[in-house]
Amino acid sequence: MKVSYSKVDTYNTCPFLYKLKYIEHLEPKDDLSPSNPLFIGTACHEGIETRDVEKAVESYKSHFDEITSEHEVEIEKIKSIVPKAIEQIPDCEFYEYKLDVPDEFVGYIDGLVKVDEGLYDLLDFKTSNNISGYKTSPQVHIYKYYFERLTENKVRDLYYVFIPKSAIKLNEDLSNVKEITDELKSRDIHFEKIDFDKQQVNYFFARKSLLEKETNFQKRYSSKCNWCQLRKFCKTNGADRSELK
């Protein structure tokens, strides 16, 4: 069975959610709000990879037919933080490096910085302030394991690289945009160095193995239900399918 890190992570969070997403292929309609974190994260990745703020802005704009004043706010935020990311994140030899093992695993390493011949630092970019939430994630451990298994190279250090989001809430009349962009300009990119832990890789394989044998896909209620994209479908058997793709 071919899995990604996200598939096993989703199964870990809730087997029923895994079934809805990956077996029944139910997905909520695209969130086209100006602050969609997926669009902003992708734009930041584009800016870091191309070392070009305008490319980040183009990436963000490409998701919308019309750019309103609310979109302009998000563009100002991108213009405030991406130059800092370009300045502080070292240029990588590889971006979006594909890890592909037939019938087993697929994943993409955000960035690989060459430190010596055959030796790299592995970066995973997160557009988030939730450092404690991510630093225990097994993702970079799995990526190091597969990168070293699939190539002749070694990974020296692992980092989650946090591109900060503003902690200031935008006023409804958009009157505090400058305060927000000034705050973002004052923030640094945070590099969280992670010590490699083989136990994390073993745990991943144990969960993958459970997933392969799973037949019940039971609901696992937790605080994560509050952010579950498919919770409406989960809680009411006759969910409104117009909210799904």
Ligand code: SF4
């Ligand atoms: S709402 Fe909770 S229990 Fe239901 S699918 Fe989502 S994560 Fe699972």
